[in-house]
Amino acid sequence: RYSTLNPPILAVLIGGPVIFLQSFALQRHSGNIISTHIDCLSVKQQINCQATNVVTPPRSYLQHGPPPAHAAVVAPYVSPFASIEVHNSLTYHLIIFYQIYITAFVSIMSSCKNLDEKFTVESDSCKYTDDAIIADYSYETTVVEGNVVKPTTTKMQFKTERKVGKTGVMLVGLGGNNGCTCVAGALANKQNLTWETKEGTQKSNYWGSLLMASTVKLGNDRTGNAVYTPMHNMLPLLDPNDIIWGGWDINGTNLGDAMKRAKVFDIDLQNKLYPQMKDIKPLPSIYFPDFIAANQGERADNVLTGTKQEQMDQIRKDIRDFKSSNSLDQVILLWTANTERFSAVEEGVNDTADNILASIEMGEAEVSASTVFAVASILEGTTFINGSPQNTFVPGVIELARQKKVFIAGDDFKSGQTKMKSVMVDFLVSAGIKPVSIVSYNHLGNNDGKNLSAPSQFRSKEISKSNVVDDMVASNRILFEEDEHPDHVVVIKYVPYVADSKRAMDEYTSEIFMGGKNTIVMHNTCEDSLLATPLIYDLVILGELCQRVQIKKDGEGEDWESFHPVLSILSYMLKAPLVPNGAPVVNALFTQRCAVVNLMRACLGLAPDNHMTLEHRFESTLAALGEGGKDGPANKKMKLG
DSSP, X not given: OGGGSOHHHHIIIIIHHHHHHHHHHTOOOTTSEEXXXXXXXEETTEEEEEEEEEEEOSSOHHHHOSOXXXXXXXXXXXXXXXXXXXXXXXXXXXXXXXXXXXXXXXXXXXXXXXXXXXXXXXXXXXXXXXSEEEEEXXXXXXXXXXXXXXXXXXXXXXXXXXXXXXXXXXXXXXXXHHHHHHHHHHHHHHTTOEEEETTEEEEOOOTTOHHHHOEEEEEEOTTSOEEEEEGGGSSOOOOGGGOEEEEEESSOOOHHHHHHHHTOSOHHHHHHHHHHHTTOOOEEBOOOGGGXXXXXXXXXXXXXXXXXXXXXXXXXXXXXXXXXXXXXXXXXXXXXXXXXXXXXXXXXXTSSHHHHHHHHHHTOTTOOHHXXXXXXXXXXXXXXXXXXXXXXXXXXXXXXXXXXXXXXXXXXXXXXXXXXXHHHXXXXXXXXXXXXXXXXXXXXXXXXXXXXXXXXXXXHHHHHHHGGGHHHHHTOTTTSOTTOOOEXXXXXXXXXXXXXXXXXXXXXXXXXXXXXXXXXXXXXEEEHHHHHHHXXXXXXXXXXXXXXXXXXXXXXXXXXXXXXXXXXXXXXXXXXXXXXXXXXXXXXXXXHHHHHHHHHHHTTTOOOOOSOXXXXXXXXXXXXXXXXXXXXXXXXXXXXX
């Protein structure tokens, strides 16, 4: 049975141990290296192995390579160690053995293939036209009524427009660390820039972006291997290289100098980008000192004047001018400016659409700058995304978005500590472990940290960070009683020296089996803007896609329906996801990711992805794949025997 195994397996099972053992016996002189090579001949029902001893003079064997007869066999397993000096046969054979072992098992355990090219779905459920992809889809859910469980199926169609219009993105906070990093990163990628660091040459990439740098399982090939494709390959998506950037900032520094001030990118990359970045200057922005920390006053040299109504009118004009001057099909606004304090939700002020419009006109004190931007964006028919934790979307703004059928999404980028927390608590609760205490400490030194040093602004952040575990805790009534929650403390301190390199420390204390305690302590160094910027790309790309997707349910007429104006599908990128009234808040990270992936699959008429892999669980299905059978070769992840 072993005779059918491929060479890497033979090398591990037979060649490796023989090399290791013979290295002791074949040591001759301290000045020489004695090398043992295994020639393996696979014959049915038997394996013949011959040892060939080769004496070589003192030298770096791995630099100069093995004898020609064995170079082709050994080379693939040796190359990573090419710079190592080897002066002892035991050392050499240990390196070779473990390198062969690691390489072989990585090879034989891999059961994945990658499809990087564009693909089409061949199915009666999916039809491609010049303008759209139209897919029939059966949405299957389960309804629980008391102790009765009922599976339900809703027949519907998805229509996805194929053309991605020319898109502009206007950032509120364009000159901040996130804003200038976002623009500079897109420029670097568009030009395929490289730059030098002490670690060597670096290349532009979109790593950290869910849509641009992650893959999804598309299906299996005919032998059962999983086939993965880049997520951005699933549907026609906006390319961040094609985005036209603009926006506002209360500080008038050009983006070249703002980039240098931020100290996020390596200096060589800054120097390459500076000539382009220096020509980009933020538009004057709205500055309401009562809503952000007093220490931000020293930066506020580029602000609008006039009443709140006049300032909102100017923002609307800026959006129209930006769209027309760049010949854009659409514009998306995103707030990446300072965290504001929470606005008081007051009857007659911001509780309805009419009241919020009237309050802006009258200059009511409890209308924040972010709310004015959101209202201006909605009135111009442009999607507005809030990347900070304050309650920009007071009830009146949400009602206005619904009336105007304009998308809004928020709140607060989920980039570092909170993203890890949404994974860790999901893992603990799902594993039947009860987290009883979560203590999170942060310190950072960028302007975000400076603004958050004020108590009212910190409170906004504390709320968004603290609620991230609620849905996971509520999902398990075995561990938690009704209204029972872990002790959860969040601390943020401003330490200027660390700049954009935020430090996050977390302690998770849990109760385990039979009264035991388990403590997990985590230290996370978060390059704040380098983690947040890819989220900006993702929010914009996914938000733009949602503008091109509509559904139509069977038996409910011929009208196509768009998503609810509150885009909860963007929750993966946000700490405190805004959801439609009556919808549950989901914070579990992989549940949020699955929602995005399965939505894309639905747009292609494909069933939701699952991990049952029944084709690998039964003799009959394995045989059908050509991998089963009593005398067949071992599966890629199967123990021999």
